Amino acid sequence: MSEAAPRRPVYALVDRSIPGPAGPVPIRVYKPRRESWLPVLVYAHGGGWVMGDLESHDALCREIALRAGVVVVAVDYRLAPEHPFPGPLEDFYAAAQWVVGNTQQVGGDSNRVAVGGDSAGGNLAAAAALLARDRGEPQFALQWLAYPALDGLSTRRSWTTYADGPMLTVANARTMWRMYAGRTDLHHPHLSPLHANDLTGLPPAFVATPQHDHGHDDAAEYAQRLHDSAVPARFVSFEGLCHGFFAWHAQVPACDDALDTCCAYLKTAMDTHAA
Numbered sequence: 001m002s003e004a005a006p007r008r009p010v011y012a013l014v015d016r017s018i019p020g021p022a023g024p025v026p027i028r029v030y031k032p033r034r035e036s037w038l039p040v041l042v043y044a045h046g047g048g049w050v051m052g053d054l055e056s057h058d059a060l061c062r063e064i065a066l067r068a069g070v071v072v073v074a075v076d077y078r079l080a081p082e083h084p085f086p087g088p089l090e091d092f093y094a095a096a097q098w099v100v101g102n103t104q105q106v107g108g109d110s111n112r113v114a115v116g117g118d119s120a121g122g123n124l125a126a127a128a129a130l131l132a133r134d135r136g137e138p139q140f141a142l143q144w145l146a147y148p149a150l151d152g153l154s155t156r157r158s159w160t161t162y163a164d165g166p167m168l169t170v171a172n173a174r175t176m177w178r179m180y181a182g183r184t185d186l187h188h189p190h191l192s193p194l195h196a197n198d199l200t201g202l203p204p205a206f207v208a209t210p211q212h213d214h215g216h217d218d219a220a221e222y223a224q225r226l227h228d229s230a231v232p233a234r235f236v237s238f239e240g241l242c243h244g245f246f247a248w249h250a251q252v253p254a255c256d257d258a259l260d261t262c263c264a265y266l267k268t269a270m271d272t273h274a275a
Contacts, residue, residue, distance in 0.1 A: 005059035005060070005063075005247070005249060005250035005251075006059065006250060007058055007059045007062055008059075008062050008063065008066060009062075010030045010031060010032055010062055010065055010066060011031050011032055011033050011034055012029070012030075012031040012107075013028065013029065013030055013031070014028070014029045014031075014106075015027075015028050015029075015054075016029070018094070018095055018098045018102075019094070019098070020090070020091050020094045020095070021087075021090045021091065021094055022078070022083075022087065022090075022091075025075065025076065025077065025091045025094060025095050026054065026075075026076040027073050027074060027075055027076065027095055028054045028058070028061070028073070028074045028076070029071065029072070029073050029074075029106045029107075030061050030062055030064075030065040030071065030072040030073075030074070031065070031071050031106070031107050032065040032066050032069055032070070032071070033069070035107075036104075036107045036108075037107075037108070037109045038069065038070060038071050038107060038108055038109060039069075039070045039071070039108065039109055039112035039113075039114065039141070039270035039271075039273070040070060040071045040072075040073060040099055040103060040106060040108035040109065040112065040113045040114065041064065041068070041070045041071070041072050041073070041114045041115075041116050041144060041266065042073045042075060042092075042095060042096040042099050042113065042114070042115050042116070042125075042140075043057075043061060043064070043072050043073065043074045043075065043116050043117055043121065044075055044077065044092050044115075044116070044117030044120075044121030044122075044124040044125055045057040045074065045075075045117065045118070045120075045121050046117065046118040046119030046120050046121045046122070046244070047079075047119070047120060047121075048119070048120050048172075048173070048176035048179075048180070049079060049080045049088055049120045049123075049176060049179065049180035050079055050080050050081065050176055050179055050180070051079070052079075052120075052121075053076055054074055054076045057074060057118075058074075059250075060118075060246055060247070060249070061074045063249065063259060063263075064259075064263055064266070067259070067260060067263035067264075067267075068263040068264075068266040068267040068270070069267050070114075070266065070267070070270060071106050071107055071108045073095065073099050073106060075091065075092050075095040075096075077089075077091035077092045077095075077124070078091050080176075080179045080180040080182070081179040081180075081182070084179070084180055084181065084182025084183070084184070085180055085181055085182055085184045085188075085190075085191050086184075086190065086191075088124060088180070089124055089127050089128065089131070089190060092115075092124045092125075092128055093124075093127075093128045093131050093132075096113070096115050096128050096140065097132075097137060097138065099113055100113050100138045100140075101138075111141070111273070112141050112270050112273050113140055113141055114140055114141050114142035114143070114144055114203075114266070114269075114270065115128050115129060115140045115142075115143055115144070116142075116143065116144030116145065116146070116266075117144075117145065117146070117148070118146040118147060118148075118244075118246050119146070119147055119148065119149055119243070119244065120149050120176070120180070121148075122145040122146055122147065122148025122149060122150075123148055123149040123150060123193070125143050125144070125145055125148070126143055126145055126148055126150065126193040126205075126222070127190045127191070127193055128140070129143045129202050129203055130189060130190055130193055130196055130202065131190060133201045133202060134190075139201075139202075139203055140203045141203060141204075141269075141270065141273045142203055142204050142205070142206065142266070142269050142270065142273070143202070143203050143204070143205045143206070144205075144206050144262070144265075144266055144269075145205065145206065145207045145208065145219070145222075146208045146209075146246055146262060147208065147209050147210060147213055147215060147219065147243055147244070147245075148207065148209075148215070148218075148219060148222070149173075149177070149215060149218075150192065150193050150194045150215065150218045150219065150221075150222050151192045151193075151194040151195065151218045151221075152174075152177040152178075152181060152186035152191060152192045153186045153187065153192065153195075154194070154215070154217075154218050156217035156218055156221065157217055158213065158214055158215065158216040158217040158218070159214045159215075159217075161214075162212055162213055162214040162216070163214065165242070165243075166212055166242040166243070167213075167242045167243040167244050168213075168214065168243045168244070169214075170214050173214060173215075193222065194218060194221060194222055194225070198229070199225050199226055199229040199231060200229045200230065200231070201231075202226065202229070202231050203231075204231060204232040204233065204269065205222075205223065205226050205231065205232070205233040205234070206233075206234050206236075206262070206265050206266065206269065207219050207220075207222060207223040207233060207234070207235045207236070208235075208236045208238065208258070208261075208262050209235075209236070209237055209238070210237070210238050210240075210241035210242050210243060210245050210258075211237055211238060211239045211240060211241060211242075212240070212241065212242040212243075213242060213243040214243070215243070216237065219235065220235055220237070223235035234265065236261065236262075236265075238254075238258045238261075240254060241254060241255060241258060245258055245259075246258075246259055
């Protein structure tokens with residue numbers, strides 16, 4: 001979480017609610033500049049699906065908006081265990097599709113709406129891309145994923161190598177996965193995107209992961225499977241960093257550089273999408 005970081009001013013910040021599957025879903029819109037028709041990133045915060053809100057990631061969303069030159073729409077989705085799968089995903093997806101259909105209300109470009117998030121939020125963003133394809137609804141311009149949770153049943157090597165962390169242990173990660181899944185089988189592709197049989201037809205992806213993270217190999221596998229499915233995918237492993245590095249951008253120069261790299265890719269990808 002990024003509450004310890006400075007909250008840099010943006011051109012405009014608006015709190016509102018949009019219609020959701022179980023009632024209104026709060027969102028916060030960060031506009032970096034005055035002009036309209038900016039690209040938009042619909043953002044899902046991390047926190048293991050059980051923690052986090054608009055305040056916990058406020059400083060980070062400001063940084064993304066300013067560094068990438070995009071309108072960031074942060075989504076305050078329902079949390080597990082009180083609201084297990086698919087509640088959080090359906091809230092985030094409803095918000096993302098609302099943005100696609102109402103970009104003028106946030107000062108954005110309807111042809112350049114990306115989904116993104118960190119950790120559990122990266123899971124929701126990847127799953128939202130799958131939902132859009134599977135439901136035949138408007139697809140997103142990009143999936144922008146930072147150390148995403150992609151496989152609740154993973155046995156890949158990094159889960160053993162970094163079982164004790166740093167920052168997040170495998171035991172805690174497994175517990176959060178179970179709390180989010182509720183009674184749903186962890187093989188469900190909208191729960192664990194790496195268990196989708198088919199990844200064709202998804203939007204291009206940027207997948208960033210730290211070296212010292214239990215989910216490192218899952219992120220690498222997801223990017224490779226997208227590539228093998230003819231989906232453009234860029235994978236970046238940040239050497240020496242650990243899970244949650246976005247939160248430390250104000251304290252650790254290497255984390256700040258990594259956030260810069262991720263935002264530079266987002267800016268370039270969205271600018272290219274407009275061409």
